[in-house]
Amino acid sequence: MHTRSNRRFQIFGNAVMLVLSFNVLVPMLLMVSSSFTDNDVLVRKGYSFIPGKFSTYAYQYIFTSGNSILNAYGVSILLTIAGTVLGLSITTLFAYALSRKFVPGRGILTFIVFFTMLFNGGLVPTYINYTNVFGIKNTFMALLLPGLLMNGFHVLLMKSYFVAGIPDEIMDAAYIDGASETRAFFGIALPLAKPIIATIGLFIGIGYWNDWMNGYIYLTKRTDLYSIQNLLNRMMQNIQFLAQNSTSIVNAGQGLANIPSVSIRMAMAVVGVLPILVVYPFVQSNFVKGITLGGVKG
Amino acid sequence: MKRRTMAAVLAALMLMTGCGASGGQTADSGGAAGADTKEASDTAKAAKNSGDAPAQAIAERRARAEETGQYSKVAMVWCSFQGAPAGVSRVEQALNEKLREKLALEVEMTVMDISYRQNCRLMLSSGEKCDIFWANMLGYTSCVNDDYCMDLEENDLLSQYGQGILSQLRPEYINACRVGGKLYGLPPVKDFAIGPCAYCIGKEYLDQIGYDYESMYTEDDHETIHTDAATIDDIFARLHAGIPDIPVFAPGPNLVGQGMMVDELGGDDFGVLLNPDSLKVEDLFASDEFKTRISQIYDWNQKGYISKDALSDTQVSMNVRVKSGAAMCMMAQAKPGYINQISAECGRPMIVFQCEDNVLKSSGCASVIWNINQNCEDPVAAMQLMDALYTDPELSNLLIWGQEDVDYVLTEDGHIDFAEGVDVQNAEYFHQMNWQFPNQYIAHVWVGDDLDIGRKTEEFNDKAVRSKAMGFMFDNSAYATELTALTNVYEEYRDQLMYGFLDPEDGIPEMEQRLKAAGLDTYIAAKQAALDQWVEQNGVN
Numbered sequence: 077m078h079t080r081s082n083r084r085f086q087i088f089g090n091a092v093m094l095v096l097s098f099n100v101l102v103p104m105l106l107m108v109s110s111s112f113t114d115n116d117v118l119v120r121k122g123y124s125f126i127p128g129k130f131s132t133y134a135y136q137y138i139f140t141s142g143n144s145i146l147n148a149y150g151v152s153i154l155l156t157i158a159g160t161v162l163g164l165s166i167t168t169l170f171a172y173a174l175s176r177k178f179v180p181g182r183g184i185l186t187f188i189v190f191f192t193m194l195f196n197g198g199l200v201p202t203y204i205n206y207t208n209v210f211g212i213k214n215t216f217m218a219l220l221l222p223g224l225l226m227n228g229f230h231v232l233l234m235k236s237y238f239v240a241g242i243p244d245e246i247m248d249a250a251y252i253d254g255a256s257e258t259r260a261f262f263g264i265a266l267p268l269a270k271p272i273i274a275t276i277g278l279f280i281g282i283g284y285w286n287d288w289m290n291g292y293i294y295l296t297k298r299t300d301l302y303s304i305q306n307l308l309n310r311m312m313q314n315i316q317f318l319a320q321n322s323t324s325i326v327n328a329g330q331g332l333a334n335i336p337s338v339s340i341r342m343a344m345a346v347v348g349v350l351p352i353l354v355v356y357p358f359v360q361s362n363f364v365k366g367i368t369l370g371g372v373k374g
Numbered sequence: 375m376k377r378r379t380m381a382a383v384l385a386a387l388m389l390m391t392g393c394g395a396s397g398g399q400t401a402d403s404g405g406a407a408g409a410d411t412k413e414a415s416d417t418a419k420a421a422k423n424s425g426d427a428p429a430q431a432i433a434e435r436r437a438r439a440e441e442t443g444q445y446s447k448v449a450m451v452w453c454s455f456q457g458a459p460a461g462v463s464r465v466e467q468a469l470n471e472k473l474r475e476k477l478a479l480e481v482e483m484t485v486m487d488i489s490y491r492q493n494c495r496l497m498l499s500s501g502e503k504c505d506i507f508w509a510n511m512l513g514y515t516s517c518v519n520d521d522y523c524m525d526l527e528e529n530d531l532l533s534q535y536g537q538g539i540l541s542q543l544r545p546e547y548i549n550a551c552r553v554g555g556k557l558y559g560l561p562p563v564k565d566f567a568i569g570p571c572a573y574c575i576g577k578e579y580l581d582q583i584g585y586d587y588e589s590m591y592t593e594d595d596h597e598t599i600h601t602d603a604a605t606i607d608d609i610f611a612r613l614h615a616g617i618p619d620i621p622v623f624a625p626g627p628n629l630v631g632q633g634m635m636v637d638e639l640g641g642d643d644f645g646v647l648l649n650p651d652s653l654k655v656e657d658l659f660a661s662d663e664f665k666t667r668i669s670q671i672y673d674w675n676q677k678g679y680i681s682k683d684a685l686s687d688t689q690v691s692m693n694v695r696v697k698s699g700a701a702m703c704m705m706a707q708a709k710p711g712y713i714n715q716i717s718a719e720c721g722r723p724m725i726v727f728q729c730e731d732n733v734l735k736s737s738g739c740a741s742v743i744w745n746i747n748q749n750c751e752d753p754v755a756a757m758q759l760m761d762a763l764y765t766d767p768e769l770s771n772l773l774i775w776g777q778e779d780v781d782y783v784l785t786e787d788g789h790i791d792f793a794e795g796v797d798v799q800n801a802e803y804f805h806q807m808n809w810q811f812p813n814q815y816i817a818h819v820w821v822g823d824d825l826d827i828g829r830k831t832e833e834f835n836d837k838a839v840r841s842k843a844m845g846f847m848f849d850n851s852a853y854a855t856e857l858t859a860l861t862n863v864y865e866e867y868r869d870q871l872m873y874g875f876l877d878p879e880d881g882i883p884e885m886e887q888r889l890k891a892a893g894l895d896t897y898i899a900a901k902q903a904a905l906d907q908w909v910e911q912n913g914v915n
Contacts, residue, residue, distance in 0.1 A: 116698035119690055122683065140799055204500040292489050293496065299458055313488045314455045316689070337694055 111135070111342035118338045134336045134343035138311070145307070145347065152285060152303040152351075155219050159284040163225050164277050168269070171231050172261060175238035186235070193228040203293060216301060218294035224283050230276050237272040238265065285352075304351075308344045315340065427534045428761075431754045436478035445470075445480045446752055448759050450506045451497065452483070453490035454805035461776055461802030469772050477762060479755050485805075498522045498747065505750045506760065508810065509559055510743045514551075517745065519851050523558035524746040524753060532557070535757040538765035542813060549845045550739035555911070559743035563764065563813040565831050567734040567838030569598065569708035571633045573606055574716045575613075577723040579702045583616035585609060587725050597713045599727045603670065606727060610679055613702055622679035624692040624701035625873040629667055630658065632707040637735040637841040639848045639905065644860050644889070645898035650733055650841040653909060655902040657894065659886050668871050668878040675874030684873050693719040708732075710830035714822050732838035736847050742810055763812040770817040776803030782818070788825055790818040846908045848901050859892040 114129035207213040250260045291306030497504045509517040590599040637647040692704035782790040808814040815828030867885040870876040
């Protein structure tokens with residue numbers, strides 16, 4: 077009886093998961109196969125799973141025109157690593173300080189952090205601040221600093237974890253055993269906060285990987301600093317603008333006629349998602365552990 | 375050394391005239407060199423009657439450069455849809471070599487891609503150095519309203535330092551760029567007129583059905599066949615009968631601006647002049663002309679000339695459809711040399727049939743516009759640079775095509791082509807933005823275009839039918855709410871109507887009713903009032 081219901085559940089569960097996986101995989105497959113289809117065939121016959129006419133031209137176009145994709149991958153990876161390490165350190169240290177009850181001015185500091193979640197200066201003042209005051213336009217710092225480095229939401233999330241997840245008793249025990257504040261933080265609080273650190277780290281990392289806005293706004297000359305998302309986004313917008321306005325504005329059509337305007341969309345999606353696909357299986361196990369681990373045994 | 379002496383002499387000369395006119399004011403050469411722009415323009419103004427303000431301004435800048443070792447820089451911000459060309463700094467150096475000698479200044483180019491629309495606006499609003507820019511990419515009237523554009527006639531800037539520009543552009547083209555009577559920008563030398571309703575049909579298809587288009591060309595025009603709607607109907611019917619597998623026509627959302635003889639008065643389709651002789655702002659959607667146009671498309675769709683999927687992906691443009699073989703014909707606006715352009719875009723030889731007369735209206739003039747920033751430190755230098763770009767073939771060539779023998783070579787017949795080993799993919803300076811630059815007709819002509827394209831374009835502009843409201847642009851900033859409401863309604867119906875998927879008998883009245891509810895009448899009345907005022911001021915009748 078028990079085994080039969082178990083088997084029934086297994087069959088049902090597997091069927092559901094199969095359908096779901098199918099739904100995820102099929103569009104991906106269509107995306108990949110369309111990216112390898114000749115652009116003219118795509119326009120004429122529409123999308124299909126088996127390329128009507130095989131062509132790698134969309135990839136050739138992406139990889140040979142203008143900026144180097146590999147360079148952009150490099151910038152993205154460097155940015156994500158630097159940003160995650162830096163952002164995570166600042167967030168963790170700040171959140172821990174805010175969580176300690178004896179820190180003077182804690183209420184005010186928390187309020188300031190909270191305030192930034194609700195209000196910000198808006199695009200133009202922010203831009204003026206970063207370009208005229210800090211002068212980071214056209215530098216790597218422009219990708220790293222604005223908007224992404226520290227987020228009020230992350231700080232508060234982590235702070236409440238420190239408050240709720242690490243009982244005062246454990247910290248007190250550490251102090252009684254003679255640990256200094258530094259030792260208590262690195263030796264006790266930090267290891268206990270691993271799950272939240274993993275989670276926030278993931279948030280920050282994804283934020284940096286996906287960001288194109290900073291590069292879009294602050295990079296006007298240093299095209300070698302384009303990250304992959306920024307580069308693809310720019311390409312896409314340029315092509316769209318050209319395609320929609322070509323009849324009214326463009327005079328010489330030589331270059332334009334060569335742009336595979338439809339298949340390139342698919343090829344770009346593949347190029348954008350590829351590194352995640354490659355890296356994810358390795359990170360996934362840690363990620364699941366990080367989220368499920370937790371719960372202080374106190 | 376020689377140049378230095380020359381500069382000193384010129385500077386001294388300038389000082390003498392300057393001092394003379396401003397009443398014997400004493401100034402040493404150091405003071406003049408360090409003089410700020412206001413003083414400089416005062417000096418220049420005072421010496422206006424002596425007739426050579428530009429030369430003085432140059433001498434003054436040169437003296438300052440001698441002193442400081444730094445040439446004054448003019449920041450020029452523009453965009454290319456393929457991103458900044460790799461060779462831009464090399465071209466900038468070559469330009470500066472010429473400019474230092476000619477104008478005693480340097481240009482500092484920032485080339486963006488499509489992010490220009492946001493970034494240039496940010497640069498302008500944050501006060502970064504950005505002296506010359508294109509407001510048309512950002513919205514010209516909104517830039518004027520935000521005070522980004524300098525009044526070019528203030529202190530006689532244009533008339534003193536822009537004589538070359540004035541010699542290249544006729545007053546009516548310049549006047550079309552006025553907002554509220556003031557001149558905030560200049561159009562490049564270009565095709566100001568448009569040839570609406572030009573049907574471009576693939577040559578191979580016409581040959582296949584044996585259509586005799588050769589005899590339709592006139593003696594003096596071998597590019598465009600002038601014909602009428604009935605002939606097009608006939609050709610379409612034959613094409614459909616002869617080649618039933620391929621849809622005949624690739625529709626697009628450009629029926630009004632490019633497909634009809636209406637004057638949109640520099641902007642939207644709400645309230646137009648139905649013909650060039652009219653000064654009455656009318657409701658386009660209630661007009662017979664519009665209904666005829668839409669009925670024709672609807673009829674074509676009923677007959678099966680249009681692909682059933684035409685509406686499903688409107689992101690794919692008409693020329694891409696024709697190129698891929700998904701349609702045989704598209705509609706565009708013609709101009710001299712257009713047959714080459716459309717043939718390149720569609721990847722096959724095309725034949726152009728134009729159904730309406732060429733027309734000259736404001737929207738064609740201000741579609742590209744050059745502006746000087748309100749915060750520009752040295753407007754005189756900026757204006758002189760512009761002036762040089764309008765008139766100096768060498769500078770124009772550099773800016774548009776790059777360096778000779780590096781980026782391009784002269785062919786035997788006088789065209790230019792890629793230098794050896796250079797092609798579209800690896801070219802370092804091939805931005806194809808020539809239509810945006812002040813004067814592409816003084817520069818070389820790329821292989822494929824006629825060598826006398828400049829003359830032909832001028833003739834095209836001259837012979838076009840003039841809209842009476844040529845030079846008037848409606849400033850809609852006070853009616854932004856109405857415009858948004860109207861646009862929202864319009865966009866719901868536009869594609870369906872213009873791709874021929876909505877019966878005009880039902881669709882147009884329905885849209886009309888909702889547009890009226892959204893304030894169409896108010897908007898049209900406002901346009902009419904502004905036009906009447908303009909007519910009175912300019913003495914048009």
